[in-house]
Amino acid sequence: MSYFILQIISLVLLWESPCEIAGRVELDEFQNVFVYDNNTISKFNKKGASHYTYSNLRKGDVFSLDVTNPMRTVVYYKDNNEVVFLDNTLSEQNEGLNFNDISFYDVSLVSSSFQNHLWIYRLSLIHI
Numbered sequence: 001m002s003y004f005i006l007q008i009i010s011l012v013l014l015w016e017s018p019c020e021i022a023g024r025v026e027l028d029e030f031q032n033v034f035v036y037d038n039n040t041i042s043k044f045n046k047k048g049a050s051h052y053t054y055s056n057l058r059k060g061d062v063f064s065l066d067v068t069n070p071m072r073t074v075v076y077y078k079d080n081n082e083v084v085f086l087d088n089t090l091s092e093q094n095e096g097l098n099f100n101d102i103s104f105y106d107v108s109l110v111s112s113s114f115q116n117h118l119w120i121y122r123l124s125l126i127h128i
Helices: 002-016
Strands: 024-027 033-036 040-044 050-055 064-066 073-077 082-086 107-112 118-122
Touching: 024 064, 064 107, 073 107
Parallel strands: none
Antiparallel strands: 024 033, 033 040, 040 050, 064 073, 073 082, 107 118
């Protein structure tokens, strides 16, 4: 009974304690937490221990991060119109994909699809 009361008290203290996270947050299906800001991505396990960090200053600011597939994280750099693929240890899998090379300019959104494909959204404006 005393163990149960101790657990309740610890939950109340955790609930009332302030938690500050600098940056944007994503959560994968294994409950790993990804915190990212302009150019740094940090991966934490569900207990809050930091596991891996990725940073690439050459690509610009991270616009979006897709962790739908935990073994293949998709990082989109909108300023360079480029995507980088990371593995589960936040290491680059290859040199990435530059959409300018395949004539896809002004890509607005990028996300994972099934079988390691990508969804790409481009807003096309028609000028008359």
